[in-house]
Amino acid sequence: MIVGTAGHIDHGKTALLQALTGQQGDRRPAERARGITIDLGYLYADLGDGQLTGFIDVPGHERFVHNMLAGACGIDLLLLVVAADDGVMPQTREHLAIAELLGIRQALVVLSKVDRVDAVRVQQVSEQVRDLLAPGPLAGAELLAVDSLSGQGIDTLRQHLLAFAAAQAARSAQGYFRLPIDRAFSVDGAGVVVTGTAFAGQVALADELLLSPSGRRVRVRGLHAQNRQAERAVAGQRVALNLAGERLTVEQLHRGDWLLAPALLAPSTRLDIELQLLASETRALAHWTPVHVHLAAQDVSGRVALLDTDSLAPGQSCLAQLVLNAPAHAVHGDRVVLRDQSAQRTLGGGQVLDPFAPARGRRSSPRLVQLQALRTASLEEALPALLQSAGNGLDPALLERQFNRQRDSWTLPSGLCELVTRQGTRLFDTTQLQALCEALVEGLRRFHAESPDELGPDRDRLRRYALSELERPVFIALLDEALAEGRISSSGPWLHLPDHRVQLGAEDEALRERLWPLLLAGGFDPPWVRDLAGAVQQDEASVRLLLRKLARLGLLHQVVKDLFYPEPTLHSLAHHALTLEQQHGGLRVIDWRDRIAVGRKRSIQLLEYFDRIGFTRRLATERRIRSDSALAVQLMGIKAEEGGSPSDIH
Numbered sequence: 001m002i003v004g005t006a007g008h009i010d011h012g013k014t015a016l017l018q019a020l021t022g023q024q025g026d027r028r029p030a031e032r033a034r035g036i037t038i039d040l041g042y043l044y045a046d047l048g049d050g051q052l053t054g055f056i057d058v059p060g061h062e063r064f065v066h067n068m069l070a071g072a073c074g075i076d077l078l079l080l081v082v083a084a085d086d087g088v089m090p091q092t093r094e095h096l097a098i099a100e101l102l103g104i105r106q107a108l109v110v111l112s113k114v115d116r117v118d119a120v121r122v123q124q125v126s127e128q129v130r131d132l133l134a135p136g137p138l139a140g141a142e143l144l145a146v147d148s149l150s151g152q153g154i155d156t157l158r159q160h161l162l163a164f165a166a167a168q169a170a171r172s173a174q175g176y177f178r179l180p181i182d183r184a185f186s187v188d189g190a191g192v193v194v195t196g197t198a199f200a201g202q203v204a205l206a207d208e209l210l211l212s213p214s215g216r217r218v219r220v221r222g223l224h225a226q227n228r229q230a231e232r233a234v235a236g237q238r239v240a241l242n243l244a245g246e247r248l249t250v251e252q253l254h255r256g257d258w259l260l261a262p263a264l265l266a267p268s269t270r271l272d273i274e275l276q277l278l279a280s281e282t283r284a285l286a287h288w289t290p291v292h293v294h295l296a297a298q299d300v301s302g303r304v305a306l307l308d309t310d311s312l313a314p315g316q317s318c319l320a321q322l323v324l325n326a327p328a329h330a331v332h333g334d335r336v337v338l339r340d341q342s343a344q345r346t347l348g349g350g351q352v353l354d355p356f357a358p359a360r361g362r363r364s365s366p367r368l369v370q371l372q373a374l375r376t377a378s379l380e381e382a383l384p385a386l387l388q389s390a391g392n393g394l395d396p397a398l399l400e401r402q403f404n405r406q407r408d409s410w411t412l413p414s415g416l417c418e419l420v421t422r423q424g425t426r427l428f429d430t431t432q433l434q435a436l437c438e439a440l441v442e443g444l445r446r447f448h449a450e451s452p453d454e455l456g457p458d459r460d461r462l463r464r465y466a467l468s469e470l471e472r473p474v475f476i477a478l479l480d481e482a483l484a485e486g487r488i489s490s491s492g493p494w495l496h497l498p499d500h501r502v503q504l505g506a507e508d509e510a511l512r513e514r515l516w517p518l519l520l521a522g523g524f525d526p527p528w529v530r531d532l533a534g535a536v537q538q539d540e541a542s543v544r545l546l547l548r549k550l551a552r553l554g555l556l557h558q559v560v561k562d563l564f565y566p567e568p569t570l571h572s573l574a575h576h577a578l579t580l581e582q583q584h585g586g587l588r589v590i591d592w593r594d595r596i597a598v599g600r601k602r603s604i605q606l607l608e609y610f611d612r613i614g615f616t617r618r619l620a621t622e623r624r625i626r627s628d629s630a631l632a633v634q635l636m637g638i639k640a641e642e643g644g645s646p647s648d649i650h
Contacts, residue, residue: 319371
């Protein structure tokens, strides 16, 4: 169990812990000289159950609230110390507010210095404390009167702590290991040592961890849990780790850094939270207010973007996004505390909903629906609503980091399916995925209706036309499934419905009938586009467009720009190539030129076209016909039907 103190300066927090543990909390010369706690103090003591209880002594001065915040994260029980002579003071209120914002729900109130006052005063202060606690989650916390110097009430306090420890359920060790660093120092003969309270998971000797946000890799070569040497430490324990790493120095580590399992490393500068403004504030919180954000042991400046309102009244809550000036690590459910720009006053705090908040569309309706779903405590509760509003599905790896839940521990809802993309798996609601498939097919059907003279769009054009909101990897995976199921067909790069056929308009058909005889009459040297356009007295663009349509239909072959060969002519050329190889064992340019009786340049262009379509393969100074090419297989089949004997084609 980890116990943390809270309270106003000089209310006896350090003296109380000394009476409980027999150890001095203020160990720094400056603290002893000034008589106040400046930084965090850590004590460990056996209260009588054979276990070491960890105590965190926090400073009470308003100037050191940032240190108090670093120590308050991760504690199990709050000791709210109120001096009987002073009563409730400003830092009493602020420390209590911070504890409530951090989600601490177990507390004992200690009325210290009761030797200085009479019973009436003790009763008055008790009533003050009860009134202070009444509106919040710590209402009804037990009050104990003590005198740390004489020992009055210390044994009773110790018994209450033992009762809390016995009833304290061990934190779950599920999830990946994460530890906020609150101290980093060097030990002679050991090297770099860091300490903190383990938030989740477990760590063992020789484990490899990553420092966040730097991403530096380190190895655990020594470990203490609850101030005892150990082989392993788990969530909820105070942990000291002796780290080893390449050129690792203590100067590279800072309070607020995290030690993480490698799977969790994903620092972010945008956090979506549920924000609560303290009721003690005197004015509303405006959009884009500069703040100090305290997350675990980290203190980073940033701004608050209100998402579902324009201003937040005191005592009210809303959805907000923290835009940080430095990267931070967080998971769903982490607690943050906000202080004003000068770090003099606590404004409020909240719970992290999404540590990977988007920069765009943060106030859109689908995004607000997602955040409302994330207000629930567990992944399983949030997942159905998240799926409904996730147009591109959910990334399981991102969910693992967001909730710190390994995939094998999930209980997935019914009606969920997986889509495998080139960038990993995406989770979809089955009904939603079916709707996307229908939208894809319907989009292609609309395209055919609007452009009946085109075979179909290519992949990227179809995405822009039918499902522009889908990310490209998701669209490609969806398209691949539709192709595999036969709902969509492809012809080269063109996508179309299986029963779609290109239909030329009346004008195009009339122009084709005029051009076709000219192309056939050209033989192995057909006219260029400009010559065809001149012959039929049409502009070049119209002729070129029609010839390209015929090429997509497979009636023409564009050998080079503006030079088209009819299908029969190209087959005749391929027959000649087959004959030449049978005669000479290969295709040489000079033999090919002489065979088809066209110039050398045109002959090479035709051979290069055969290379591109996979009919031939160039080997040094000659070419060989590929026996497995579609055109070669077709030619051999035709020859066999005509009674010929197909030769061996290399």
